[in-house]
Amino acid sequence: MTTTLYLGANQALSDDEIEDVSMSELNPYQPIACDKYDYLELACLKQQPLHLVLIDQSCHLVIPHTLRIKSDRGEWLEAEENGHPQAFRLDSISKFKFAEISLPQDWINLAPYKND
Numbered sequence: 001m002t003t004t005l006y007l008g009a010n011q012a013l014s015d016d017e018i019e020d021v022s023m024s025e026l027n028p029y030q031p032i033a034c035d036k037y038d039y040l041e042l043a044c045l046k047q048q049p050l051h052l053v054l055i056d057q058s059c060h061l062v063i064p065h066t067l068r069i070k071s072d073r074g075e076w077l078e079a080e081e082n083g084h085p086q087a088f089r090l091d092s093i094s095k096f097k098f099a100e101i102s103l104p105q106d107w108i109n110l111a112p113y114k115n116d
Contacts, residue, residue, distance in 0.1 A: 029089065030091040031090075032090045036109075037067070039108055040090070040096075044064045047065070049064075049100055050098060052095075054093055055094045062086060064077055064079045068087075074090070075089070076089055094109070095108060095109045
């Protein structure tokens with residue numbers, strides 16, 4: 001089974017292509033705010049379905065499994081979408097919200113973390 005990695009801006013790589021490309025060559029990773037990371041960790045722990053909107057405006061309904069730091073130092077959400085493994089670099093996610101919470105909720109925006 002092939003995992004697709006989403007980098008944003010319509011950039012997606014399959015497992016076969018990943019061997020040949022360093023992610024930092026495409027776009028340097030921009031960390032997300034720690035409190036937003038915590039929401040994603042909680043979603044992974046509970047495998048709480050998430051609606052994701054990427055910076056390229058594509059939408060994804062996923063079941064999150066884990067957060068991982070890859071060799072390029074980027075942080076990734078590894079998830080399942082329609083039964084297929086997917087990985088989303090965190091700085092490619094524009095916003096997300098929990099899919100199965102019945103209470104009204106706002107989208108959680110993922111602006112890159114600014115270290116002032």
